[in-house]
Amino acid sequence: MNEIERTQRRTRGYWYRDGIAELVGGVALALVGVPLMASARTGFEMLSTIALMGMILLFPASAKVVRLLKDRITHTRTGYVKYPQPTMSKRRKIMLASLFLAIAIAMLVALWGDEYTLEGVVGKALLIGSGAGMAVAFTIRAIKLRMPRMFIIAVATAAVTGVNGFAGAGFTEGFGLLLAILGATSVITGAVTLITYIQRHPKPSVEAS
């Protein structure tokens, strides 16, 4: 790999260098996953509603928290990089793909699900499929950005998916466990990365422009 490609890779991976996105995203995932899991265990369905509300509110809020923390911590120490936003046509394609996926899942649940819920065979297949997909995505990210800590998240995700598969967990409980473990692992790797980053890059006495 030549110096141009090394520089480009470092710049692409700069977003993850401080661990802030992992830390905040991990907290949000855990806050959604734990009530989801508890709802399935206790039968107290209000908890899954709380988890759903949390998902709607927490994810946009966590993006704002990440930006705020990066402005305070990262940009003053090692600088600011703005990444290209997806074009409108790409956004439309993503929205269409998501819509088709949602319709496909709804049809599967209606045809083969248990009483139109995600519990049952369809839910189990979705649970294992989504877990395996996440593990693969983290592995690809770890290789592309040369960030070994992403392997830890990939392994944790794969392990939970395996446990869910062997235990035959229902969708709500299994997905809650997946999000909770994924969140907890991200919090740990993110926190360690952030501490290391701050130690390596002390705040400059005079803020650079």
Added chain:
Amino acid sequence: MSGFEFAGDPDRVIHEPARLKIMAVLSVAESADFTYLMGETSLTRGNLSVQLTRLQDAGYIDIAKEFVGRSPRTTASMTPEGARAFEAYRDYLASLLKATS
């Protein structure tokens, strides 16, 4: 005939290592600020400023100044002309490697 036939001379503006690094950063980012570019190029503030001005004068980058809270932030972004020049430079390097391998 020398026996070495390359695709012309390299673009001298991009050929300089520090400027090449700046262009490499901006080829994958919408924009990057002065602090980040200083870290990537290991240049002093003054030297980086000179290199950025050189790229700006060639029409390869745009420089913008903004305020984030009370702190000023100077950012650089690649122009379409800069993107074309960077691509042409990479093609030149590829042809050079092909010709010498």
